[in-house]
Amino acid sequence: MKPILEIQGISKKFQIQSNQQPYLSLRENLFSFLKPSSKKEEFWALKDVTFDVMPGDTIGIIGKNGAGKSTLLKVLSKITPPTSGKIISRGRIASLLEVGTGFHPELSGRENIFMNGSILGMRRTEIVKNFDAIVDFAGVEKFMDTPLKHYSSGMQLRLAFAVAAFLENEILIIDEVLAVGDAEFQKKCMGKMGEVSRSGRTILFVSHNMAAVQLLCSSSVFLDNGTLKQIGQTPEIISNYLLNNASTKDKDFDISDRTGLGN
Numbered sequence: 001m002k003p004i005l006e007i008q009g010i011s012k013k014f015q016i017q018s019n020q021q022p023y024l025s026l027r028e029n030l031f032s033f034l035k036p037s038s039k040k041e042e043f044w045a046l047k048d049v050t051f052d053v054m055p056g057d058t059i060g061i062i063g064k065n066g067a068g069k070s071t072l073l074k075v076l077s078k079i080t081p082p083t084s085g086k087i088i089s090r091g092r093i094a095s096l097l098e099v100g101t102g103f104h105p106e107l108s109g110r111e112n113i114f115m116n117g118s119i120l121g122m123r124r125t126e127i128v129k130n131f132d133a134i135v136d137f138a139g140v141e142k143f144m145d146t147p148l149k150h151y152s153s154g155m156q157l158r159l160a161f162a163v164a165a166f167l168e169n170e171i172l173i174i175d176e177v178l179a180v181g182d183a184e185f186q187k188k189c190m191g192k193m194g195e196v197s198r199s200g201r202t203i204l205f206v207s208h209n210m211a212a213v214q215l216l217c218s219s220s221v222f223l224d225n226g227t228l229k230q231i232g233q234t235p236e237i238i239s240n241y242l243l244n245n246a247s248t249k250d251k252d253f254d255i256s257d258r259t260g261l262g263n
Contacts, residue, residue: 002090003052004171004202005076009085012046012071012226045071047226048085055091055170058193058203060217060234062210062241067223069206073097073173076204091170091202092121096160103160105149109140112148113163122167130166137192138162158185165192171202190216210238 017040046068053059061069074080076087077095102119103112113134117127135141138158140151148156164172174193193216197203207213213220213234220237222230224244230237 001055004055004057004089004091005053006088007049007051007053007072007076007085008087010046010049010072010075010082010087011044011084012068012075012080013083014043014045016041016043044226046075046082049223049226049228050085051221051228051231053171053202053204055202056197056200057219058197058205058217060213060220060237061204061206061223062208062213062220062237063223063229064245066225068226069223070097070175071226072223073175073204073206077173089171093171093173094120094164094167094169095173096164097173097175103148103156106147108145108147109135109151109159110144112159116160116163117167120163120167120169122169126168130168134159134162134166137166137188154182154185161189161192165189165196169201171204172196173204175206176208186212210242214238 049068049072061072063069071080073095074097075082076089077093077097079095079097102116104115107115113131114124114127118124135144138155138161140155140159143151143155148159151159161174164174172193190212193203193205197216203216205213205217217234219232220234221228222237222241222244229244230240
């Protein structure tokens with residue numbers, strides 16, 4: 001059996017503006033274009049990451065803030081191209097990386113379900129077949145014809161997760177975005193992801209919640225400073241990750257601080 005995803009030597013470089021100058025006055029700012037431009041530094045969010053994902057695998061991706069987790073998911077989701085390396089995908093990918101990704105604020109919830117499903121490569125008949133289940137899971141029946149811009153962030157998250165989980169893509173990619181939901185919604189999502197996994201679909205799941213990773217994922221990938229440090233059975237990977245970060249402050253487990261390029 002061939003892997004459903006082959007990640008072959010993926011690296012991703014960003015150009016970081018390096019400006020060591022102190023605070024500039026308005027006059028200095030206006031004439032700054034006459035001075036040499038500030039230097040740019042290279043930042044490698046991913047460095048030669050290689051591993052395979054087999055059909056039906058549920059893979060956890062763990063690591064500190066800045067380890068390259070979210071960058072890897074964005075590359076796999078084709079949101080950003082890799083600087084080098086290649087990905088071979090043998091299935092359609094549904095991604096849930098940020099609240100409202102792939103949605104249009106001016107369109108209604110109903111219209112966004114059909115638009116997002118089409119973006120994910122689903123036929124209209126497939127979307128229609130799953131429409132009622134999506135709406136029921138999201139709990140937004142009363143707001144189906146309301147523009148998305150009037151939805152709360154929680155409502156948008158529920159709808160986005162429902163579309164990604166219920167449409168029949170072979171690969172489901174989920175970032176820590178679920179952590180912004182309340183405890184009841186998180187429990188509901190974990191139950192649905194377990195159901196998706198048992199159906200034979202493939203899941204890649206990024207989380208700082210080690211209990212959730214251990215519950216859902218049979219195997220895990222440990223990223224550290226953009227490199228693949230270890231891949232293997234989840235209990236062993238989590239143990240080594242926690243041991244490696246034994247002296248790390250609690251801030252490293254705070255998902256509210258995940259703003260870096262290489263998360």
